[in-house]
Amino acid sequence: MLSELLGGAPVRAALVIHDPPAGTGSSPGPERDRVRFQFNPDRVQVGKQARWDRSRAPSSGEAARAQFVGAQPRTMTLEVFLDATGSRQSVQDRVEKLLDCCAPTARSTAAKPASAPWVRLEWGHARTTGFLALVTQVDAVYTRFGLDGTPLRAVCTVSLEEVGGSVPRQNPTSGADGPVDTHLVVAGDSLAGLAWHAYGDPARWREIARANDVDDPARVPAGTVLVLPVLQERATEGGAG
Template sequence: MAFEFPGGAPVRAALVIYDPPTGTGSTPGPERDRVRLQFNPDRIQVGKQARWDRSRSPSNGEAARAQFVGAQPRTMTLEVFLDAHGTSEGVQERVEKLLGCCAPTARSTTSKPASAPWVRLEWGHARTTAFLALVTQVDASYTRFGHDGTPLRAVCSVSLEEAGGSVPRQNPTSGGDGPVDTHLVVAGDSLAGVAWQTYGDPGRWREIARANGIDDPARVPPGSVLVLPVIQERLAGGAG
């Protein structure tokens, strides 16, 4: 199944591979490679879980009230179909790129802790699946071979886990601490558009700019990771 713009050609998906952040940073390094998918996925599974604690049960036998502990990282699983038809090579090189995402980069081994590359599924205007992630598992099944044993076709199941997530950060309107989310900037994004999607109010772009130290809202390059702060009025049901 191909994602299509009205009246346009299908947009091909790609798994973009980035250098990991330096130190304890949360922004990936430059793009180091990408695996362009010959065939777009026909199914992608995305999940997210929340942790709740019910250990403090009352003595009267009633069910304990759930206490929110925290949100687990988003996960995603997709199948990548690779075929050497029309190319002069097999599919091993692309499979090796995927397998390599499970190991620390050579450059990061000189620092502590060492880190594997970060990745992102890039597919047109898709947002739910366009989060920065770590590859947790790759299972490759070779289904066709050349006369010399060279693999010519493969199906790879790739499991991803969100690299970022909610972290404590100062609330710009209340001055208190609160959880935040993040947003990966893609081509065509604007701070006003992100604010409308997040808060339902495009005028909130100023809070996003302030939380990220952005002086020029027109210059937010694709690939940037924006912190989306909690706004006190929003939590209070719009009171203020």
């Protein structure tokens, strides 16, 4: 009854696990698995740090003016509650899925460079937590066991770090390498709309389509993760025209 009053059942969160990109690509590989949450997290901690240099302190003893060095990748920590009740997968199998995210995949190890899976927290329309990341640490605490010692319940603390850091959207034509950001497609999204929000120019939807190998911009299904690339300067384009 309460869920009906609030507009329906809650959207369940999941940790989506992707193959890493081939070589040095910036787009994730296909989805290989996902860990569905039986209960949504009560708290998700997201952080980001900037590096500042104050080493050039004046001899007068006054504090040196801080000089920006660079931005650190976003980090996220969340708890995943796992229980054997009502699930086809054992608690141990799901914990192993999380632990495996800390090691390179067999395919990437053979092809070089070795890379662990890329993951993404999928939770409805949440965007600040939906970035592509690497799993840096998993701590599993088993809290209930069967008579034969089989773990029946666990609480896993999962730490994530953004794959490539974030590049400020305010300078989309800086010519830097790597993705500006990633975007989880939801119903009603369009490439032109994403280009407008990311670059201030809806005509640049073609760059988004090219970066994600999208053949038909009208058919990008909800749930797709799009890379929003850094765009090169258009000075040469303007001169050619």
